[in-house]
Amino acid sequence: MKAIGLFLLNIKEYLIFSLLIVLSLILIFSNDNSQVRFFRAIAVGFIGTIQSGVSAVPNVFEIQKENQFLREKNIELSNQLSELKEAKLENIRLSKLLGLKNVNLSGVIIASIVNKSLVQARNTITLNVGESDSVKINMPVITDDGLVGRIVSTSSSYSIAQLLLNRNLNISVKVQRSRVDGILNYDGSEYVIINNVPKSADVKQGDIILTSEYSNYFPAGIPVGIVSEEGNLDNLFKKVIVKPLVNFTALEEVFVLKHLPENERLILEEYYSKK
Amino acid sequence: MYFSEYLKFAIIFAVLIIIQVSFIWLIAISNYNITPDLVIVLVIYIGITRGQIPGMISGFIAGLTMDLLSGSFIGLLALSYSVAGFIAGYFSFSDSSKSSVKRSIIGIMFLCTVVAYSIFFWIYYQGVSISYGEIFMKFVLTTSVYTLVFGVLLILFSNIIETKK
DSSP states (O other): HHHHHHHHHHTTHHHHHHHHHHHHHHHHHHTTTTTHHHHHHHHHHHHHHHHHHHHTOOHHHHHHHHHHHHHHHHHHHHHHHHHHHHHHHHHHHHHHHHHHOOOOOOEEEEEEEEEEETTTTTTEEEOOOOOOGTOOOOOOEOOOOEEEEEEEEESSSOOEEEEEEEOOOOOEEETTOOOEEEEEESSSOOOOOEEETTTSOOOOOOEEHHHHOTTTTOOOEEEEEEEEEEOOSSSOOOOEEESSSOOOGGOOEEEEEOOOOOOHHHHHHHHHHOO | OHHHHHHHHHHHHHHHHHHHHHHHGGGHHHHHOOOOHHHHHHHHHHHHOOOOHHHHHHHHHHHHHHHHHHHHHHTHHHHHHHHHHHHHHHOOOOOOTTTHHHHHHHHHHHHHHHHHHHHHHHHHHHSSSSOHHIIIIIIIIIHHHHHHHHHHHHHHHHHHHHHHO
16 A cells, blocks of 8 residues: 555656646536636636726827827728718618618627737637626627627626637638638638638639628628638638738727527527437 | 745736736737747746646646636646646756756757647647648747747846846
8 A cells, every 4th residue: 555655656746747637628628618607707807807907008109000090090981971971861762762660770789999819829809898788608799890709708897709810710601792601710820711612612802701691600791801812722622811801900999799699590400410 | 835935926927927818919920920928938937946746737727827818718728838837847957957957948948838839739720721830830839939038038037136146
């Protein structure tokens, strides 16, 4: 017995190492359970409070860049405003003719980014809205330019969203012009990619990519990006490189869409895949 | 390690994690957003100076905290940092070998980060159509070299403190 005890004592480093490896692997394979979500919510709340305090301190270089950007945007928006006024008048006239009701835009939560985080290519943003503002996990995040990402973690006053440039986010998309569909994800480079698109599929440089009806997490038709180039993957498939429409480096304010996956559909799909 | 030492390292870890999560993107380089990893530097430092067990455990806890804050894939950094702490602890110095370890500390640090990030990025980029060679060149090597710059600064800083003592 004493010999076994001595032996175990001699290899204690290896025992602890094995234990930690097993623990890590268990955690990796149980990423989506409620206990993990609970601890994550606490961590998000804590770091969100610190980050929102720090974000109140002005960054001179950022302000300079922001001013330049806002000046340019101001000119662009003034032009758009005059065009929109014209369009609005036309819209009112046509709506009256067709007897349409007003479109409901209440399903949107406006949020400011209190922090951007690059934890080894896992790009996320922290938003100043949380469960108390009706933000829930899996809600899409957008800007006026297009899709930003998806909420993955919430606390009462803050939430974390995975960006499009995140390996863990896969999105069902389609090409606006030819309706070719595929799965868009991030391979760690500057842009996002759609893999396994049949070689014969009609995809051209400059095509707009939208979220598709197949996506359970995102409403269909949200602009995602623009086809930058395409290359061969193998004899049958090609890879389409997509430049996101959203400029992630200048991102400051976003909208969280009050859109959640349909549970009935999720349950049915999960049930069928297990069969 | 004594309680005061645990407390000291816990505070340093907390500060480094906040910097890593909140500010490190300001010094990200290239289109691949390569950032240095300040937390792994401390894990390796603890491994080398305090031994394998403190290195592994501190690596696991720090990695898990970072995983919780990153919003995805819990357990992956915990695994990578534990391995880094284990390897660093293997080179842990006794007084007789202190000078030889100190001479090769940069090499040890590089080895630990390369192994830890090989595990991390290899698992993280599973299912993506990029080869391991590409992952190694684009992410593992660049992150390790960038991290090493900060590791060298830490060594210089600790040398200055030791000389003053």
